[in-house]
Amino acid sequence: MSGAPFRLAPLDAAHDRAGFNSDSEPLNRYLREQATQDIRRRVAACFVASADGQRIAGYYTLASASVLLADLPASTGKKLPRYPTVPAVRMGRLAVDQAFKGQRLGGALLAxxxxxxxxxxxxxxxxxxxxxxxxxxxFYRHHGFIALPASPLNLFLPLATVQRS
Ligand SMILES: CC(C)(COP(=O)(O)OP(=O)(O)OC[C@H]1O[C@@H](n2cnc3c(N)ncnc32)[C@H](O)[C@@H]1OP(=O)(O)O)[C@@H](O)C(=O)NCCC(=O)NCCS
Structure with a gap:
């Protein structure tokens, strides 16, 4: 996100959760009403993009997850050990405020x-x-994610392919 004025950091008490307004009301409500509790209970981590440390331009959540080996494409699964599941990280939520859409912030949050x-x-x-x-x-396919063959709305991106910064 070179040149962008946003800082990406864990959600904290100084951020204005109530003012966040993406296209998705469930995702707005989650940030307003649920995110802080999920962080406290260690069921999700939440990271926000903000230029001033208060107004939230976008956010996402991360948590541990696993994927059934049998659900992955055969070409991917055959290169993995024969355990029933493989470890993963789930990005449970991703949203950009309407005022900041189309500025590649969604892509920057994903990165x-x-x-x-x-x-x-x-x-x-x-x-x-x-x-x-x-x-x-x-949006996710545009960024290189691969759909699970039997459930096209569930997608994955192998982390070995990610260029670390
Ligand atoms: C989806 C969302 C996060 C995208 O954020 P954004 O900041 O507007 O998107 P970006 O500007 O980062 O887009 C980055 C790239 O993705 C592309 N893109 C954006 N939406 C896309 C879509 N629906 N399908 C395909 N490509 C898409 C853009 O064209 C851009 O391509 P480029 O970098 O090659 O020019 C945002 O629109 C949003 O918050 N939507 C409501 C909530 C939501 O749907 N969340 C998704 C999780 S379920």
């Missing part, structure tokens, strides 16, 4: 999530996402 997952000392094979609809799946 930041991939970078954090790839830098972790805890091994994960892929970043996985559950797209809510076909338009969101198209």
């Amino acid at each position: 930041d999530a991939l970078d954090r997952a790839a830098r972790s000392e805890i091994a994960a094979f892929a970043l996985v996402v559950d797209a809510k609809e076909e338009a969101a799946a198209a």
